[in-house]
Amino acid sequence: MPAQTPASPFRLPRRHRSRLRAGALGTALGLTATAVLAGVSVAASPDSARAAPAVGDVVVSEDFAGSALPAGWRAVEGDWKVENGRLVGTSANSGQQSRITFGRHLEDFRFEAVARFESAVDAARWTAFGLDVPATGNTPWSIATMRTGTTAANGLEFAQRTTANAWNVTDTGSAPAAAGTGRDVRVAVEVHGGRARLIVDGREALRTTRVQRSADGGQALLVNGARVSFDDVKVTTLAPEANAYLRAPGAPMSVVAHRGASSAAPENTLISDETARRAGADWIENDVQPSLDGIPHILHDDTVNRTTDGKGRVRDLTAAQLAALDAGSWFSPLHTGARVPTLRAQLDDLRTRGGNLLLEIKGKHTRDEVARIIRDIRDTGMSGRVFVQSFEVDALEFTHELAPDLPLGLLRSALDADPVTLAKRLDLKAYNPSAGGLAARPGVVADLHRAGVAVMVWTVDDAAGWKTLEAGGVDAVITNRPAELAGWNAAWRQNGTPPTPAAPTVRILAPAAGAHVERAASPVPALDTTGAESVRLTLDGKEFAAGTPIDTTALPLGTHTLRAEAKGPGGTTVAESTFTITATRTGLAHLILTSGADRVAVATLTTMLAHDQYPQLANWAENQSGRTIAAPKARQIAGDARALS
Numbered sequence: 046m047p048a049q050t051p052a053s054p055f056r057l058p059r060r061h062r063s064r065l066r067a068g069a070l071g072t073a074l075g076l077t078a079t080a081v082l083a084g085v086s087v088a089a090s091p092d093s094a095r096a097a098p099a100v101g102d103v104v105v106s107e108d109f110a111g112s113a114l115p116a117g118w119r120a121v122e123g124d125w126k127v128e129n130g131r132l133v134g135t136s137a138n139s140g141q142q143s144r145i146t147f148g149r150h151l152e153d154f155r156f157e158a159v160a161r162f163e164s165a166v167d168a169a170r171w172t173a174f175g176l177d178v179p180a181t182g183n184t185p186w187s188i189a190t191m192r193t194g195t196t197a198a199n200g201l202e203f204a205q206r207t208t209a210n211a212w213n214v215t216d217t218g219s220a221p222a223a224a225g226t227g228r229d230v231r232v233a234v235e236v237h238g239g240r241a242r243l244i245v246d247g248r249e250a251l252r253t254t255r256v257q258r259s260a261d262g263g264q265a266l267l268v269n270g271a272r273v274s275f276d277d278v279k280v281t282t283l284a285p286e287a288n289a290y291l292r293a294p295g296a297p298m299s300v301v302a303h304r305g306a307s308s309a310a311p312e313n314t315l316i317s318d319e320t321a322r323r324a325g326a327d328w329i330e331n332d333v334q335p336s337l338d339g340i341p342h343i344l345h346d347d348t349v350n351r352t353t354d355g356k357g358r359v360r361d362l363t364a365a366q367l368a369a370l371d372a373g374s375w376f377s378p379l380h381t382g383a384r385v386p387t388l389r390a391q392l393d394d395l396r397t398r399g400g401n402l403l404l405e406i407k408g409k410h411t412r413d414e415v416a417r418i419i420r421d422i423r424d425t426g427m428s429g430r431v432f433v434q435s436f437e438v439d440a441l442e443f444t445h446e447l448a449p450d451l452p453l454g455l456l457r458s459a460l461d462a463d464p465v466t467l468a469k470r471l472d473l474k475a476y477n478p479s480a481g482g483l484a485a486r487p488g489v490v491a492d493l494h495r496a497g498v499a500v501m502v503w504t505v506d507d508a509a510g511w512k513t514l515e516a517g518g519v520d521a522v523i524t525n526r527p528a529e530l531a532g533w534n535a536a537w538r539q540n541g542t543p544p545t546p547a548a549p550t551v552r553i554l555a556p557a558a559g560a561h562v563e564r565a566a567s568p569v570p571a572l573d574t575t576g577a578e579s580v581r582l583t584l585d586g587k588e589f590a591a592g593t594p595i596d597t598t599a600l601p602l603g604t605h606t607l608r609a610e611a612k613g614p615g616g617t618t619v620a621e622s623t624f625t626i627t628a629t630r631t632g633l634a635h636l637i638l639t640s641g642a643d644r645v646a647v648a649t650l651t652t653m654l655a656h657d658q659y660p661q662l663a664n665w666a667e668n669q670s671g672r673t674i675a676a677p678k679a680r681q682i683a684g685d686a687r688a689l690s
Contacts, residue, residue, distance in 0.1 A: 098151075098282045105148050105264065105280035107132075118147045121182030123268060131161075131274040132266070139166060139270040142206075146180050148264035153283040156264055157233035158275050160191065162226045165271035168194030172273045173204075174234050175265025176241060177258050184208050187257045188267060189234045189243045195220040201243055203253040215399060218243075218251035221538065227575030228547065229276075235293075237286045239429065242293060249296040250538060254327070254401055254430065290432070290452065290474050290499035292520040297534035298511070299521035301403055302326035303504050304345060308525040311376035312352060313343045314383045315394050322400050324528035328432070328521070329395070330403040333388050333418060335410075340364040341388035341418050345407065351375070353385065388418060392425040402427070403501075403523075405456065406435040406444070415443040422451070434477055434501075441471055454501060460486055468498045475499040475520070480510060483519075490518045508533055549576035549613035553622035556595070556607065560624040564632030564685070567594035570607055577611035577618075584608075598636055598681070600626050602688055628688035630654070636682050646673040650682065659690035 098104050107115050109127045114120065123143020124135040136143040156174050173188040190202040199217040207213055224230045233244040242252040264280055292298060305317025306324055313331050321329050332345040337360060349355045349362065353370040364387065373383025386394075388404075395402055406418065422431050433444050434454035441453050454475035459482045461467050468476050476493050480502050483489070490500050502514055503523035511533055514522055524530050555571040556562055569592065574580060582589040585605050589595075595607075609620045637650045646669055653662040663686035670679035 100282055100284045102282045103279060104151070104154075104282060105278060107278045108276060114145075115147070118145055119180060119182070120145045121265075128274075131276045132278070133163070133272065133274045134172075134266060134268040135272045136170075136268045136270050139170065141269065143268040144175065144178070144182050144265050146175070146178055146182050146263060146265045148280050150177075150259075150261045150263055151236075151280070151282060152258075153237050153285050155233060155235045155281045155283055156279075157231070157281075158266070158278040159229050160224075160232050161229050161274050161276075162193050162224055163272040163274055164226060165193045167270070168192065168197070170270035171202075171267075172269070172271065173267040174232065175263075175267060176234060176236050176256055177262035178265035179259070179262050182265065184210060185257060185259070186265070186267075187262070188265075189241065189251075191220075191224060191230070191232060191245070193224050193226060193271065195224045195230075195245070196222070200224075201245070201251045203241065203243070203251065203256065205257045215255040216251055216253040219535070220245045220250045221248065222246065225576075227550075227577075235283065237283070237289060240286075240289060242296065244295075247295070248538065249293065252296070252327070255399060288474055288497050288499055290501075290520060291494065291497070292499075292518070297537050298515055298519055298530075299327040299501075300325065300527050300530045300534065301328040301330050301501060301521050301523040302527035303330050303523045303525045305329055305331065306525075306527050308506070309528070311373045311380050311383050313345055313385070314372055314380075315386050315391065316373065316380055316383050318391065318394060318400065319398070321527050322398065325531035326400070326527040328401045328403045330405065330523055331391060332405045332407040334359050334407045335414050335417070336364045336367055337361055338363050339414070339417060341414075341421060342367055343386045343388060343391050347408070349385070389421045389425060392421060392427045392431075395430065396425055396427055401430045401432070403432045403434060403454075406433060406437065406440040409437060410440045410443070412443045412447075415440055416447055419444065419448045419451070422448070432474070434475070438471065441473075445472055454499075456503070458482055460489060464489055465492050465496045465498070468493065468496060473498055475501045477501040477503060477523075479503055480505050480514070483514075483517075487517050494518065547576055548615040549574060549578075549611040549618050551577060551580065551609050551611035551618050551620045553607060553609055553620050556622055556624040558622045558624070560622075561627045562595075562597055562624055563627055563629040563635075564597050565629075565635040566597055568597075569594045570609075572609055574611050576613045576615055578613045579611075581610040581612075582607065583610075597626055597632075598639055601681075602626050602628055602684060628685040630689065633682070633685045633689065636678070636685060640674055640678040640682065642669070642674040642678070659686045662686040663690070 109130055109132050112127055121144045123141055125145045126133055134143050160172055169192055171190045171192045173190040175186055175188050177187040184206050185208050186206040188204055190204055192200045194200055196219050198219055200219045202214050203216040205213040231246050235242050239256045239258055240254050241256050242249050266275060302321030304312035306320035307317055310317035310320040318329050331343045333341045333343060336342055344359055348358050349370060352375055353372045355370040367385045370385055371382060372385045373380030422428055432452045434456050435441055436456045444451055452474035454477045455471060455473055457478045460478055464476050476498055483502055493500055499520040501521040501523060502519050505522050506524050506526045511522060511530060522530060552573040554573055556568045582591050584607050604623050604625050607622045611618045634654060637647060650662060663683040666679045666682040670676045
């Protein structure tokens with residue numbers, strides 16, 4: 046808890062905002078005017094009855110210029126209202142998933158908005174973009190989530206809320222800068238079926254291949270344990286991905302775990318697959334070849350000699366014989382007992398535990414042997430999560446003939462004379478050369494990209510190599526060290542230049558500018574700030590501790606200046622408030638009673654005050670200065686009495 050269309054601007058010209066566009070409906074459909082309102086279903090008309098929007102259509106565009114919720118927006122839970130040109134959603138606590146639904150079901154779309162946390166219970170609270178949410182707001186949902194603490198390891202998530210009201214967090218990551226509170230964050234999610242990428246402030250921060258889709262779910266905004274405001278909400282239809290494996294602008298290279306996480310666990314086992322999954326691999330690469338009885342198994346070598354406790358060629362051993370082998374102890378005693386998995390067992394594991402398979406058909410295969418591989422992929426429901434590659438052109442041609450929907454990649458040690466022509470002939474989604482082969486002609490990456498073909502390079506295990514491939518535009522790297530490459534990618538994301546945050550704001554609410562304050566008052570400075578990490582207060586140029594009352598008895602009559610200096614990631618902002626200490630009868634009484642003078646002096650001064658004998662009171666206080674009244678207090682009493690006389 047990816048797509049390839051370039052990011053579009055987040056803010057629309059004012060004249061184009063606050064509109065929801067519906068696809069044109071023929072009058073022959075006989076629908077009432079309420080069947081579709083602004084691209085949002087508000088009546089019982091099925092979604093299928095509406096004309097599908099064209100690529101590039103803006104089906105939702107709202108800047109909340111009105112005073113009420115837009116037509117077709119349905120507040121399901123929590124408090125939702127429009128204030129000051131923004132939609133504001135409030136969730137009272139961490140147990141409440143406040144949500145508002147809108148939009149329509151789309152397979153390929155971009156959902157973007159400006160989001161700002163106004164307040165939050167803690168840094169783990171979140172807001173989310175609903176990518177597939179029923180109009181009723183009922184489960185299941187698929188969402189992209191942003192916490193206030195976006196720089197945490199799970200500051201960003203793709204997640205599902207199941208029908209059992211449980212969370213299934215499929216992907217986690219972090220953003221280069223914290224959302225915090227009071228800062229506008231530009232968020233966009235580009236969705237293509239079950240694939241999505243989350244873009245924060247113009248830079249991709251997280252991707253997934255596991256968005257759970259429904260037949261009719263639309264869009265939503267959600268808030269948990271926070272008060273969040275939104276502006277410039279926009280949903281735009283996108284073209285289906287011509288090649289989902291091309292690296293999007295601003296995106297890192299995909300991580301492909303070679304034979305699983307083979308540097309950390311015994312290769313081509315479910316243990317290495319799980320290690321790769323936990324390392325953050327986008328794809329798990331495994332090799333498949335048949336046993337003597339035709340069962341596809343996951344194993345790289347022609348023989349079992351190197352990676353098991355057995356002997357012999359894979360194709361000379363039955364499935365039962367392969368199942369009895371120990372495929373883990375050669376790597377370490379910790380993994381004793383690991384087995385050689387069948388392809389079906391591996392697909393079942395990926396389906397239930399997550400992950401995508403880059404499956405290499407190893408060595409020569411007959412058409413029937415390829416058909417058996419495809420049958421296992423179909424039977425396990427994994428067609429949408431398997432990419433087939435091979436060095437063998439025949440194997441790829443058989444695959445395309447039997448399953449044209451499966452993407453194909455051609456493995457090469459050295460480059461072909463004309464990779465582009467060959468890629469077109471074989472209908473490849475990727476051309477997959479060795480790092481050494483690509484180094485001889487690095488310009489072929491751009492040639493293949495122009496032809497719409499991705500480039501996956503094998504097998505690179507060091508940061509220097511990754512840097513070279515990233516700079517060369519490579520789309521994916523096959524590596525024995527998926528955890529390290531995933532970490533390198535995270536650092537690559539963080540090293541992008543984040544947008545300049547807005548300057549903090551600060552206002553002094555009390556004492557208000559121009560206020561007259563008497564001695565009996567002890568005002569506590571009140572501030573309103575956004576985007577500030579620290580605020581420094583001074584009173585008449587001297588440091589003043591925030592949250593403490595101003596001691597008006599220690600200040601001379603006249604004007605005083607309270608200054609607030611707010612500092613944040615966006616710079617420094619200063620506010621000042623000048624107020625006046627004014628002499629009043631009540632204030633003078635307060636000075637006398639808090640002066641610390643002895644009882645006789647207090648009685649004498651209060652008697653004179655009761656008879657409005659201000660000149661006499663001033664003279665008497667000065668006469669007692671340093672005797673029955675402390676000198677500073679005596680001067681203040683005398684000064685206020687003369688101001689009142």
